[in-house]
Amino acid sequence: MDPSHPMFPKRERDSQYQLSSKRRITQNDELSSFGTSPQHQPFQVTYNCGPSVSKTGLQVKPHGPSSSKTGSQLKPFQVNQNCKASSSKPFNVSNTIISSRSFNTKKTSPKVQRTTEPKNTNSPLFKISNKKDGAKLKHLRRHSDDASSSYIIDKEKQTTTFENQSSLISHRRAKNKVECALKLFQTYVRESNLVGYSIPIEASKFLKRRGMFVHDGKKIIGDVPGIEVGDEFQYFEVLNVVGLHRKIFNGIDHVRYNGMFIATSVVSCRLYDDKLDDAELVISTGEQGNVINNQNQPRENLALMYSLYAENPVRVIIKLNSKNASGSVNGGEKYCYFGLYKVVRFWQIIGKLGYKFLLVKSPDQKKVACNDMRKRKQILKREKCLNYFEDISHGKEDFHIPMINCVDSEGVPNFRYVTQMVNLERYKPKKYSPLKGNVGCECVGNCSDSDQCSCAMKNRGKFLFNRNGIVEETKKDMIYECGHFCKCSSNCRNRVSQNGIKFPLEIFKTKTKGWGVRSKKKIPSGSFICEYLGEIIEDEQAVKMIDNDEYLFNIGSTNHKDGVFTIDASKYGNMARFINHSCSPNLFCLNVLFDHDDVRIPHIMLFAAEDIPQKTELTYNYNYKIDQVVDNGVVKKKYCYCGASNCIGRLY
Ligand SMILES: C[S@@+](CC[C@H](N)C(=O)[O-])C[C@H]1O[C@@H](n2cnc3c(N)ncnc32)[C@H](O)[C@@H]1O
Numbered sequence: 001m002d003p004s005h006p007m008f009p010k011r012e013r014d015s016q017y018q019l020s021s022k023r024r025i026t027q028n029d030e031l032s033s034f035g036t037s038p039q040h041q042p043f044q045v046t047y048n049c050g051p052s053v054s055k056t057g058l059q060v061k062p063h064g065p066s067s068s069k070t071g072s073q074l075k076p077f078q079v080n081q082n083c084k085a086s087s088s089k090p091f092n093v094s095n096t097i098i099s100s101r102s103f104n105t106k107k108t109s110p111k112v113q114r115t116t117e118p119k120n121t122n123s124p125l126f127k128i129s130n131k132k133d134g135a136k137l138k139h140l141r142r143h144s145d146d147a148s149s150s151y152i153i154d155k156e157k158q159t160t161t162f163e164n165q166s167s168l169i170s171h172r173r174a175k176n177k178v179e180c181a182l183k184l185f186q187t188y189v190r191e192s193n194l195v196g197y198s199i200p201i202e203a204s205k206f207l208k209r210r211g212m213f214v215h216d217g218k219k220i221i222g223d224v225p226g227i228e229v230g231d232e233f234q235y236f237e238v239l240n241v242v243g244l245h246r247k248i249f250n251g252i253d254h255v256r257y258n259g260m261f262i263a264t265s266v267v268s269c270r271l272y273d274d275k276l277d278d279a280e281l282v283i284s285t286g287e288q289g290n291v292i293n294n295q296n297q298p299r300e301n302l303a304l305m306y307s308l309y310a311e312n313p314v315r316v317i318i319k320l321n322s323k324n325a326s327g328s329v330n331g332g333e334k335y336c337y338f339g340l341y342k343v344v345r346f347w348q349i350i351g352k353l354g355y356k357f358l359l360v361k362s363p364d365q366k367k368v369a370c371n372d373m374r375k376r377k378q379i380l381k382r383e384k385c386l387n388y389f390e391d392i393s394h395g396k397e398d399f400h401i402p403m404i405n406c407v408d409s410e411g412v413p414n415f416r417y418v419t420q421m422v423n424l425e426r427y428k429p430k431k432y433s434p435l436k437g438n439v440g441c442e443c444v445g446n447c448s449d450s451d452q453c454s455c456a457m458k459n460r461g462k463f464l465f466n467r468n469g470i471v472e473e474t475k476k477d478m479i480y481e482c483g484h485f486c487k488c489s490s491n492c493r494n495r496v497s498q499n500g501i502k503f504p505l506e507i508f509k510t511k512t513k514g515w516g517v518r519s520k521k522k523i524p525s526g527s528f529i530c531e532y533l534g535e536i537i538e539d540e541q542a543v544k545m546i547d548n549d550e551y552l553f554n555i556g557s558t559n560h561k562d563g564v565f566t567i568d569a570s571k572y573g574n575m576a577r578f579i580n581h582s583c584s585p586n587l588f589c590l591n592v593l594f595d596h597d598d599v600r601i602p603h604i605m606l607f608a609a610e611d612i613p614q615k616t617e618l619t620y621n622y623n624y625k626i627d628q629v630v631d632n633g634v635v636k637k638k639y640c641y642c643g644a645s646n647c648i649g650r651l652y
Helices: 010-020 131-146 165-191 198-209 236-242 299-310 371-382 454-458 539-543
Strands: 096-099 112-114 126-128 151-154 159-162 218-221 252-257 260-270 281-285 314-320 334-348 355-361 387-389 403-405 505-509 515-519 528-531 535-538 552-554 565-568 587-593 603-608 617-620
Touching: 165 198, 165 236, 198 236, 218 252, 218 260, 236 260, 236 334, 252 299, 260 299, 260 334, 299 334, 299 355, 314 355, 515 617, 535 539, 539 565, 587 617
Parallel strands: 260 314, 403 505
Antiparallel strands: 096 218, 112 126, 151 159, 252 260, 281 355, 314 334, 334 355, 387 403, 505 515, 528 603, 535 565, 552 565, 587 603
């Protein structure tokens, strides 16, 4: 081992860990371094929610209307006389777009009055007491009936047919606008250096400033032009951007229409998405404000109540969650538009001030809303899996990164999937700035002459990748790829690992090591696999992470006076955070630089150390030192379950 190898002083650092009771993955100095249809079943229960349950403060309770708690004696679709709403008759409502300027600003809060005391029944017990309101409701119903729908969905073929050319054109135009807005949103999320919940909020503000909100200033009842049943959105905030649901912290959106509030959209949480099919019926808990009597119902409840009488279409968006072993809901969430529904009844929750609302899907709406739900069900069945998630990268990678669990029911762990290092910009000092140093090569087109290419010169006068992108040097301290500041083209042979994954990978649950990673296809030796991504933190910070140090990866070397860094993949990371250790690994890692010249914070790139057959677990050597991991003066031990014939039995 060359002592000038930036990883060489790792041994010294390892002893430092011992002192600081820290353990973490280190780079090796050798090769190994590293509601269904009513006919089928009773209604499915969902709960309305905002961006997150805790944020909205809404209660999420896993019991439905038929639970004894609510005391409901009504069978599904049985509608109490007071609350008559025929579920058999097809919807006769259509789109209405109200410009925000045209709202009636006169406040005439409708009074809702209970006719009988609810004892053991949760029948809908309200009638409109205000005659004026009744007239308005009639007017609204007539208005809805009269308006002609812009498109018709062929139920059998599950296709959307537009009534005329102009409605098709305007739908396409709106769809383009939606797509543009979504792309910009995604780009903002990907490129921003922000962290946590603020990312989608800031992205939404950014789009708003740029006038990229679709249907801005309009409150739409019914179909939203440009959006189709089954469309999926990654963030709650996006629903506002595309005009599906205008509330940011509330699961029920409403408009004031002729002096009354009617609901326009509801966002519901499904806690058990493995049981999902197409939702024919949804029960949504109404807002549970501090109501003392029914005269003071929160606006959202009133809106849903009036929607029952108005028979207006309500858009239903369902938040699809995963559930992890501890039962908490996190990860892998998205919002799927399920189509237009109608409120058919509501009832008070016994012992509580809130209400529940039963919504039934319009028979003319497309049935299977989310494609991946069907696929997910098939895979669960075929693989005999207990849990399956189609893509934990949420479309951020060129391939889907599925997560398959055939061992237990644990869902996607709580971390944010990223495709670039978090916090890199913060630590990249100016003196290493490529703009100041001579970082980029001057080659024209593809780099071909290693004597002329300054990047090849840094690699001791060689191109380290062959023309198929296979790395031919496995023991280099540092690899310099051509990069952002080079004049060569983006297809240059000296740009490999920066271009992202080229082999489809999947995360799977192992029996003894937690999650692991395997390739869906065979991988030739020397191929680039993936980068180890996470948040760049300073060493001192890493040392303090006593209880959360499983995803720390030492980078750079200790002989830099101005900072030593670690990658922390606990909160932010990619599939690499799931790659396990083996005493006989099939991957190795290399330090790569291409977007800056700071050797303290190289990219950690994993490559295949051998030809890897498909479905084989990918592993690298964590390089822990046995008996050198100490916590509070006590030597910590972790047994190794890599199963290799040369396994030393312990990770540390
Ligand atoms: C970077 S994480 C790897 C992914 C991890 N299995 C998971 O479920 O998230 C490192 C942790 O995985 C487990 N692990 C990795 N390789 C192992 C091995 N060969 N034997 C036992 N546990 C291992 C250890 O708990 C280790 O702290």
